[in-house]
Amino acid sequence: MYIAWDIIPSCWIIMLIGLCGGVCSGKHAIAEYLVQYQGFQLLELSSTTFPRISNGPGDHLSLQHSEEKRKVTTQSVFVFKTTETLLTFVTKRWRERWVTTDIWDITTLDLLLQRPFFLLVSVDAPVSLRWQRFRDRCCSRQLDPPDLERFVVWDDKHLYDKDHGRTYLTDRAQVRLFNPTSSLEELHNALGSLDLANELRLRPNWDQYFMQLASLAAQRSNCMKRRVGCVLVREHRVISTGYNGTPRNTKNCNEGGCPRCNHGEAGGTSLSMCLCIHAEENALLEAGRERIGKGAVLYCDTCPCLTCTVKIAQVGISEVVYSKGYSMDEESAAILRGAGINLRQFSPPRNGLVYLQRTDAMD
Ligand SMILES: [Zn+2]
Ligand SMILES: [Zn+2]
Numbered sequence: 382m383y384i385a386w387d388i389i390p391s392c393w394i395i396m397l398i399g400l401c402g403g404v405c406s407g408k409h410a411i412a413e414y415l416v417q418y419q420g421f422q423l424l425e426l427s428s429t430t431f432p433r434i435s436n437g438p439g440d441h442l443s444l445q446h447s448e449e450k451r452k453v454t455t456q457s458v459f460v461f462k463t464t465e466t467l468l469t470f471v472t473k474r475w476r477e478r479w480v481t482t483d484i485w486d487i488t489t490l491d492l493l494l495q496r497p498f499f500l501l502v503s504v505d506a507p508v509s510l511r512w513q514r515f516r517d518r519c520c521s522r523q524l525d526p527p528d529l530e531r532f533v534v535w536d537d538k539h540l541y542d543k544d545h546g547r548t549y550l551t552d553r554a555q556v557r558l559f560n561p562t563s564s565l566e567e568l569h570n571a572l573g574s575l576d577l578a579n580e581l582r583l584r585p586n587w588d589q590y591f592m593q594l595a596s597l598a599a600q601r602s603n604c605m606k607r608r609v610g611c612v613l614v615r616e617h618r619v620i621s622t623g624y625n626g627t628p629r630n631t632k633n634c635n636e637g638g639c640p641r642c643n644h645g646e647a648g649g650t651s652l653s654m655c656l657c658i659h660a661e662e663n664a665l666l667e668a669g670r671e672r673i674g675k676g677a678v679l680y681c682d683t684c685p686c687l688t689c690t691v692k693i694a695q696v697g698i699s700e701v702v703y704s705k706g707y708s709m710d711e712e713s714a715a716i717l718r719g720a721g722i723n724l725r726q727f728s729p730p731r732n733g734l735v736y737l738q739r740t741d742a743m744d
C-alpha cells in the first residue's frame with residue numbers, strides 16, 4: 382500500500398505542499414506521512430512575527446508546537462527566516478519534494494502560490510473529534526484539558542478572526558482534506574489511496590485544460606434549460622469556443638427569448654421549436670469547416686445531442702471528448718462510431734472536499 386522510499390521514480394517533478402488547517406485537524410500527521418512514505422522533506426519557517434491567536438486553552442501547548450513538528454521527522458529539518466529564502470532554496474532543488482505546515486498569513490501564502498510547484502492543501506476535521514484529540518494531547522502532557530465550550534470559542538477565533546483567521550488560508554486551498562479518521566493507521570491508509578502528490582494537481586493535462594475551458598464557456602450560457610460549453614481544438618490549440626443560447630441580436634433565452642425553453646418542456650422534447658443554438662453548433666459555426674481541417678478535437682462538457690452529432694460528423698471532427706452524459710449518449714455514440722469519429726468520456730478530477738476514509742480496497 383505504501384510507496385517505499387526506494388521505489389519512487391527519480392524523475393518526479395518538484396513539489397512543495399503547504400498544509401494548513403484548524404487546531405488538531407491532523408496537518409502534522411499528514412506532513413509526517415508525506416515524509417515517511419512519499420519522500421518529502423520538512424521545511425520550517427522560523428518567523429516569530431506571524432500572528433498568533435492567544436488567550437486560549439492552547440497557550441500552554443504552543444511552546445511545544447515546534448517540538449511537535451520536530452517529531453515529524455528524524456531527518457534534518459530545514460529552517461528558514463523568510464519565505465523568500467525558503468523559496469530560493471526549493472527552486473534550486475528541483476526533483477525533490479518538500480512539505481511545510483508553517484503558513485500563517487496571506488503574505489506568505491501569496492508568495493508561495495506564485496510558484497508553479499506549490500500546492501496548498503487544507504485539512505479539517507469535525508470539531509468534536511478535534512476537541513477529543515486536543516484533550517488527549519493535554520492529558521499526555523499532564524495538563525488540564527479544556528471543556529468543549531472553551532475549546533470551541535478558542536477554535537472559532539482561530540478560524541474566523543477578522544485579521545488572522547485561518548479561514549483566509551484554507552479558503553484558497555487547491556485540495557481540501559476532511560480528516561475524520563480515528564487512528565494514524567486509518568489516516569495513512571486513506572492517504573495511501575489518495576495520491577496527494579500527483580503532479581496533475583499542480584498542472585492540468587491537456588484533457589483537463591480543455592475540459593475546464595469548456596466548463597468556463599458554459600458559464601456564459603443564457604439557455605434556461607441547461608448550461609453547456611464547448612471548445613474546438615487542433616494540435617492543442619483552441620480554434621473556437623461556444624456556449625448555448627439564442628442567436629446574436631435576439632433576446633437571450635433567459636430573458637424570454639425562446640418560448641420552448643421558457644415553457645418548461647421536458648429535456649429533449651419539442652427540440653424543433655427551440656431557438657437556442659447549442660454550444661457545439663456555435664463552436665462549429667464560429668470556426669467554419671475550412672479552419673477546422675483534419676485532426677480537430679471537440680471538447681464538450683455534455684455529450685452532444687443527435688442534431689449536433691450529425692453536424693460534428695459533417696465538418697470532419699476527428700475526436701469528441703465529453704464530461705457529463707446526456708439523454709441520448711448511445712444514439713450519438715452510434716452515429717459517431719459509424720462516421721469513424723472517436724468518442725470518449727473524460728471527467729476532470731473533482732475539486733473541493735476530499736473525505737479521508739478507509740476504502741474497502743484497503744482492507
Ligand atoms: Zn434555451
Ligand atoms: Zn429553446
Ligand SMILES: [Zn+2]
Nearest residue numbers: 659685686689
Ligand atoms: Zn446539441
